[in-house]
Amino acid sequence: MNSTEQPRISVRSPADLIAAVPYLLGFHPADSLVVLALRGRRIVFAARADLPPSGADAGPVARHLTAVIRRQSAEAATIIGYGPAARVTAAVDALRHAVGETSITVVDALRVGDGRYWSYVCADPGCCPPEGTPYDAAASQVTATAVFAGQVALPDRAALTARVAPVTGPAREAMRAATAQARARLGELLRSVPPEELSSARAVTRPAGAAHRAALEQTRRGERLSDQAVAWLGVLLTFLPARDDVWERTEGDDAHVDLWTDVFRRSEPELVAAPGSLLAFAAFRAGQGALAAVALERVLARQPDYSMALLLDDLLRQAVPPSRFTDWPTLNDKRATLPRRARRHRPR
Structure with a gap:
């Protein structure tokens, strides 16, 4: 839709x-x-x-x-x-x-x-x-x-689905290695921060914000993200405060859609929920409901209880117009902008 x-x-x-x-x-x-x-x-x-x-x-x-x-x-x-x-x-x-x-x-x-x-x-x-x-x-x-x-x-819906299909072959093997490196890097980061930063989530929101800004700038310049950059962003987004911070900065222009399409396709299977949902939100805001739908299908097939994906799926099924999100995210509570049914899903 x-x-x-x-x-x-x-x-x-x-x-x-x-x-x-x-x-x-x-x-x-x-x-x-x-x-x-x-x-x-x-x-x-x-x-x-x-x-x-x-x-x-x-x-x-x-x-x-x-x-x-x-x-x-x-x-x-x-x-x-x-x-x-x-x-x-x-x-x-x-x-x-x-x-x-x-x-x-x-x-x-x-x-x-x-x-x-x-x-x-x-x-x-x-x-x-x-x-x-x-x-x-x-x-x-x-x-x-x-x-x-x-x-x-595109020629048909299958071609649209192929647009968000995961990479395979050598590209997948390279991402697997890069993700292992990113996990080790994250462990070193968490061991090095003071306890008060861990409790406030700043330990992950700050590097996630920096990684997101750098990736978006590269995408706007037409540059391909390195495997290490994709893996690092994907690992950080497993932390919900980091994902929500990036979510608030997700718009509906071509750069956001292209960025999350790339990260979604290249991320390891266990890490696709956040980038796939962010792609769905960017596509929804861009008026590309069909792209949002195929992204959510893949996310929910992998993780059927991922609440951000369920929330966005509800928005699509209710045919909520993207104009409802024109002022996103000026309100303190994202859910205040959502229809009543969608607010049943707590983002997680």
Whole structure:
């Protein structure tokens, strides 16, 4: 699920809508049910779900997507199903029914496949022929605008998942050695500090802050972090005060997303929870909900009780807009900015 607040994309036709979807989601959907929330003629939010299997009840998926767009204060919605008619039609019908029970107007409902689209709303063969309407997304002004703005649409969701996959082979072996060195370095650090600093957590928050600042500066310069820098940052982030201090400084610009993507991919499996969650938060703030979701999937598969990941997963499921975090972290208590359900998870 992605907010599209930055930038907003104007739509003027069904072909524009279809061209916009991959850039709103971050990848080209297949076998998917997508709903676009509209205010006026602008898309403000996009949500996607897998098509239910043939013959399965589409009601739960339809009700979930309807709840998502209602939280965006949508005035209208367009529904798009990707796949064969045998699977798409039942899912689109269920979603049209669920949205129809709200005050949101269904502007159009489409099926997309093989370079053509069909409307479930328009019955005029003059503008909506039964054989479908061909479209060329590459020729759309929406596509040109998205590319110019630096937005990327990966081939499919698998490509997005691969973007956060762990490194393997020699790179993994090098990180294993660097992590062992970082653990030894941490032990020496903790043995050398006064007891009062250990009790106040300054022994880890200060070096973590310094490591984070240095890594972010390198990332902004386009420099690759050394294995030692990644391992040292990852080891320090296992301490919750250090992670939370870095969390407060995590923004939604490209440098933060790139930094945490790199650290997440290269960290040893037992250290991925913090960098993966920080990546999810940076991606969420950047409006890259799909990237945040795949990062959280990997974190929670490894550590299903990691509360920061659970909290962020809750934010995505509730479709909380990133604009709720515009003033982050000016409030003393991070949880004061979160919706009530998300506050149930104490960060740990």
